[in-house]
Amino acid sequence: MVDFDALKAAVIKGKRDDVVAIVNAAIAEKADVNELLDKGMIPAMREIGDKFSRNEAYVPELLIAARAMQSGLALLEPLITASGRKSKGKVAIGTVKGDLHDIGKNLVAIMIKGAGYDVVDLGVNCDVAKFEEGVAQGATIVACSSLLTTTMTYMKDVVAAFKGKGVKVIIGGAPITQAYCDEIGADGYSEDANGAVKLVDQLLA
Ligand code: B1M
Numbered sequence: 001m002v003d004f005d006a007l008k009a010a011v012i013k014g015k016r017d018d019v020v021a022i023v024n025a026a027i028a029e030k031a032d033v034n035e036l037l038d039k040g041m042i043p044a045m046r047e048i049g050d051k052f053s054r055n056e057a058y059v060p061e062l063l064i065a066a067r068a069m070q071s072g073l074a075l076l077e078p079l080i081t082a083s084g085r086k087s088k089g090k091v092a093i094g095t096v097k098g099d100l101h102d103i104g105k106n107l108v109a110i111m112i113k114g115a116g117y118d119v120v121d122l123g124v125n126c127d128v129a130k131f132e133e134g135v136a137q138g139a140t141i142v143a144c145s146s147l148l149t150t151t152m153t154y155m156k157d158v159v160a161a162f163k164g165k166g167v168k169v170i171i172g173g174a175p176i177t178q179a180y181c182d183e184i185g186a187d188g189y190s191e192d193a194n195g196a197v198k199l200v201d202q203l204l205a
Pocket of ligand 1: 042052062145170174190194
């Protein structure tokens with residue numbers, strides 16, 4: 001049985017080796033990948049963020065927690081994306097200009113890949129020109145992630161850049177809401193990675 005509390009604690013403390021050991025053991029016993037994410041790893045990142053807000057944790061602690069989280073995600077990725085699949089379309093994804101947070105973006109990319117789409121991962125700090133590179137590679141959906149209230153405003157520029165060009169722009173990230181999506185005229189918003197897959201399914205149906 002997976003000890004979700006131990007997994008959560010290991011991510012919060014940035015104990016990469018412990019995260020890897022717990023995730024590997026969970027994989028060996030065929031644990032549910034979504035449960036590992038939803039009951040262990042994602043709440044851990046939320047908790048370290050709350051500690052940061054209360055000045056009980058600082059940037060270095062966020063960084064080591066993020067590294068531990070990424071190590072666990074790397075182990076889960078092949079399970080999420082496994083399946084002999086024919087591509088259903090192409091999505092370009094990136095974290096917007098000024099923003100270096102990539103864990104949520106990576107998770108969304110893995111889930112979209114797992115649902116049978118090709119994904120061009122443009123990384124972090126993406127300006128409009130970077131998103132255009134993804135479109136030049138055949139993406140018909142641009143997915144923007146932002147974790148900062150100071151960088152989410154750049155999504156408006158991305159939406160404006162692709163208006164009327166046959167490319168849909170979808171947005172997400174902790175500070176984003178449906179109201180913000182409506183305000184900037186984006187083609188869709190989702191709160192989490194599973195919702196992002198549903199959005200892509202709808203837009204490419
Ligand atoms: Co930063 N950080 N951080 N940080 N960090 C937050 C976002 C913050 C909320 C922490 C806090 O104060 N409680 C706060 C933002 C406050 C604000 O804007 N109002 C903050 C801050 C202030 C900062 C710095 C400015 C700190 C500083 O330097 N003083 C700095 C900014 C750097 C920069 O980007 N320019 C900074 C730096 C960092 C680290 C580098 C140390 C590290 C990031 C490492 C990395 O990503 N490789 C980090 C981390 C780890 C966090 C927290 C703790 C965790 C983020 C995370 O990975 N969550 C975060 C606190 C929090 O979020 N509660 C925080 C887990 C991840 C799975 O969730 O990314 O939300 P999330 O993704 C979800 C959904 O949002 C959604 O699906 C995902 C899965 O369900 N989603 C999408 C995301 N993208 C989507 C795209 C879609 C659809 C859905 O497309 C359609």
